[in-house]
Amino acid sequence: MSKIKIAQFGLGPIGLETLKLAATKPWVDIVGGIDIDPAKIGRPLSEITGDPGIRNAWVFRSLDDLLVRVKPDVIFHTTVSQVSAAYPQLEPMLRRGINVVSSCEELLFPQLREPDLAVKLDKAGKDGGARLVGTGVNPGFVMDVLPICLTGVCRQLTAVHLQRVVNATTRRGSLQKKIGSGLTPAEFEARFQAGHAGHAGLRESAALLAHCLGWKLDELLETGKAMVARRAIRTRFVEVRKGQCCGLHQTVVGKVDGQTRLTLDLKMYLDAPNPHDACQLESDPPLNLVINGGVAGDAATVAALVNVVPRLLRAAPGLLLMTDLAVPSYA
Amino acid sequence: MSKIKIAQFGLGPIGLETLKLAATKPWVDIVGGIDIDPAKIGRPLSEITGDPGIRNAWVFRSLDDLLVRVKPDVIFHTTVSQVSAAYPQLEPMLRRGINVVSSCEELLFPQLREPDLAVKLDKAGKDGGARLVGTGVNPGFVMDVLPICLTGVCRQLTAVHLQRVVNATTRRGSLQKKIGSGLTPAEFEARFQAGHAGHAGLRESAALLAHCLGWKLDELLETGKAMVARRAIRTRFVEVRKGQCCGLHQTVVGKVDGQTRLTLDLKMYLDAPNPHDACQLESDPPLNLVINGGVAGDAATVAALVNVVPRLLRAAPGLLLMTDLAVPSYA
Numbered sequence: 001m002s003k004i005k006i007a008q009f010g011l012g013p014i015g016l017e018t019l020k021l022a023a024t025k026p027w028v029d030i031v032g033g034i035d036i037d038p039a040k041i042g043r044p045l046s047e048i049t050g051d052p053g054i055r056n057a058w059v060f061r062s063l064d065d066l067l068v069r070v071k072p073d074v075i076f077h078t079t080v081s082q083v084s085a086a087y088p089q090l091e092p093m094l095r096r097g098i099n100v101v102s103s104c105e106e107l108l109f110p111q112l113r114e115p116d117l118a119v120k121l122d123k124a125g126k127d128g129g130a131r132l133v134g135t136g137v138n139p140g141f142v143m144d145v146l147p148i149c150l151t152g153v154c155r156q157l158t159a160v161h162l163q164r165v166v167n168a169t170t171r172r173g174s175l176q177k178k179i180g181s182g183l184t185p186a187e188f189e190a191r192f193q194a195g196h197a198g199h200a201g202l203r204e205s206a207a208l209l210a211h212c213l214g215w216k217l218d219e220l221l222e223t224g225k226a227m228v229a230r231r232a233i234r235t236r237f238v239e240v241r242k243g244q245c246c247g248l249h250q251t252v253v254g255k256v257d258g259q260t261r262l263t264l265d266l267k268m269y270l271d272a273p274n275p276h277d278a279c280q281l282e283s284d285p286p287l288n289l290v291i292n293g294g295v296a297g298d299a300a301t302v303a304a305l306v307n308v309v310p311r312l313l314r315a316a317p318g319l320l321l322m323t324d325l326a327v328p329s330y331a
Numbered sequence: 332m333s334k335i336k337i338a339q340f341g342l343g344p345i346g347l348e349t350l351k352l353a354a355t356k357p358w359v360d361i362v363g364g365i366d367i368d369p370a371k372i373g374r375p376l377s378e379i380t381g382d383p384g385i386r387n388a389w390v391f392r393s394l395d396d397l398l399v400r401v402k403p404d405v406i407f408h409t410t411v412s413q414v415s416a417a418y419p420q421l422e423p424m425l426r427r428g429i430n431v432v433s434s435c436e437e438l439l440f441p442q443l444r445e446p447d448l449a450v451k452l453d454k455a456g457k458d459g460g461a462r463l464v465g466t467g468v469n470p471g472f473v474m475d476v477l478p479i480c481l482t483g484v485c486r487q488l489t490a491v492h493l494q495r496v497v498n499a500t501t502r503r504g505s506l507q508k509k510i511g512s513g514l515t516p517a518e519f520e521a522r523f524q525a526g527h528a529g530h531a532g533l534r535e536s537a538a539l540l541a542h543c544l545g546w547k548l549d550e551l552l553e554t555g556k557a558m559v560a561r562r563a564i565r566t567r568f569v570e571v572r573k574g575q576c577c578g579l580h581q582t583v584v585g586k587v588d589g590q591t592r593l594t595l596d597l598k599m600y601l602d603a604p605n606p607h608d609a610c611q612l613e614s615d616p617p618l619n620l621v622i623n624g625g626v627a628g629d630a631a632t633v634a635a636l637v638n639v640v641p642r643l644l645r646a647a648p649g650l651l652l653m654t655d656l657a658v659p660s661y662a
Contacts, residue, residue, distance in 0.1 A: 155630050306486075327657075328480050
């Protein structure tokens with residue numbers, strides 16, 4: 001069985017971890033990376049990842065430059081959260097017949113905010129014979145795919161309620177900043193309103209749930225508030241004084257005919273006690289699921305990206321949703 | 332969109348509940364039933380189910396008799412636990428191009444005990460252009476599909492440990508008997524050894540897990556012991572004296588290269604406190620999932636059978652595993 005040739009587009013923290021995990025798989029052959037950082041271009045991936053096992057693979061400044069040397073079967077795309085920003089990066093890959101697994105949060109359900117681009121991506125994939133899916137842990141698993149999977153044993157289903165509590169102290173610095181650590185609560189909330197802070201993809205999770213359950217949402221309301229530090233907090237990356245923002249509390253509520261059918265409640269903050277993921281279904285049978293300790297973000301996101309590859313390659317070309325693919329599994 | 336024509340093969344308790352649930356779906360048209368019970372043959376399904384909404388559908392003595400009147404798109408098959416017993420019922424359906432969803436426990440992973448029949452069923456489905464899948468709640472969800480789904484966010488995976496505790500007092504009479512209620516512990520264990528008592532499908536769950544995870548098991552050991560009543564127990568269906576068997580404790584251990592990688596621990600007994608389903612993955616990230624109260628057996632099994640239909644019809648013909656199909660969801 002020939003190996004799957006994989007390249008990495010975007011060599012930030014998630015991209016590097018994805019590459020290192022993929023390199024451990026016997027079915028993967030890492031063939032190159034793409035990044036715009038002049039400090040990385042032209043260097044061997046073994047050096048940039050610190051993994052001497054990644055041989056004969058270099059960093060290129062563009063897809064075109066990579067393609068001169070090798071055509072990958074799959075590209076891991078880990079650069080941006082918005083479909084509008086990802087589109088010009090993704091479209092050429094699909095047209096050239098390269099399958100893409102992306103961490104772009106809005107790609108979990110691009111039909112929500114960018115229905116026209118979703119149609120174009122689907123067409124590019126079908127024309128080129130390539131598949132595209134957006135995944136990760138959140139969005140991509142704990143607040144969408146996992147609860148959807150649970151509804152498969154429901155005889156009746158009225159509502160889905162989800163909670164996720166993440167202890168941001170255990171996460172990377174960029175996330176600690178993204179959640180507003182060290183801002184005043186008012187500053188954070190203004191940034192959230194402007195779309196410059198907060199967790200990307202929560203509305204997409206709700207929209208994917210509604211899509212799978214056949215619910216036509218007439219409202220999809222999102223709110224974002226600061227979690228306020230009750231005492232000074234210091235991590236490896238940030239310092240927060242008492243009264244400052246130490247994280248976010250973001251919610252999405254989905255209604256059908258004025259009735260609340262979906263609630264997604266996400267808290268990501270420093271020193272959060274009892275991190276967990278939970279799901280209650282108002283259903284027959286009633287279901288109450290808890291993942292004690294939660295699903296750790298970065299490790300799980302990287303795993304989701306790599307594990308989806310074999311199932312993606314078995315699907316028909318085009319733009320795919322995680323729920324179009326076979327049941328997730330370790331690969 | 333035309334409705335999916337559905338018939339029910341086997342009009343026992345699970346079959347009747349499946350039929351009643353299917354009849355509530357706007358995408359389903361119930362077209363008939365098949366049963367060998369002379370007291371049911373020739374009667375309208377509305378009468379047998381007590382659901383006056385099931386119109387123009389009668390009980391036939393055989394598939395051939397049903398086919399004289401109507402050809403269903405899908406048959407729900409709820410008669411037996413063994414693939415060897417199910418085969419002569421299923422094969423003609425597949426050859427005639429009728430898709431089948433079966434509660435036959437061994438069909439979750441028929442390759443384990445009946446690899447030759449699995450090949451034949453796959454061929455019959457491909458020849459006839461029909462799909463076959465075995466599903467339910469256990470096997471079919473809590474001790475296989477759900478934990479497999481969870482492994483999709485694992486970067487490393489060493490072992491999967493599953494527990495299910497069912498309070499059999501809340502279940503139907505046939506199940507209370509199947510688990511040995513009222514026998515002496517020695518009688519139960521002798522019956523278990525002889526294959527006449529116990530839960531069908533636990534080894535199939537383990538085999539499906541191993542298949543999805545790419546683990547070649549060199550051992551798959553099953554044990555079955557009696558749960559002993561500490562006091563007299565009386566349910567609607569059975570009476571158990573102190574010291575008698577009030578249920579079963581069944582385990583399966585799967586090893587790879589002598590190392591334990593899979594443990595499945597199932598307790599189904601009368602008056603069991605704290606019923607639940609649980610899963611611990613020895614993995615990165617480590618994962619610890621609990622479904623408080625567990626997933627109620629009969630309601631969830633019936634739901635799994637009905638909900639799988641739309642996804643099954645989108646798959647390619649042949650014998651399919653639940654993990655070949657798209658992520659389960661409420662339909």
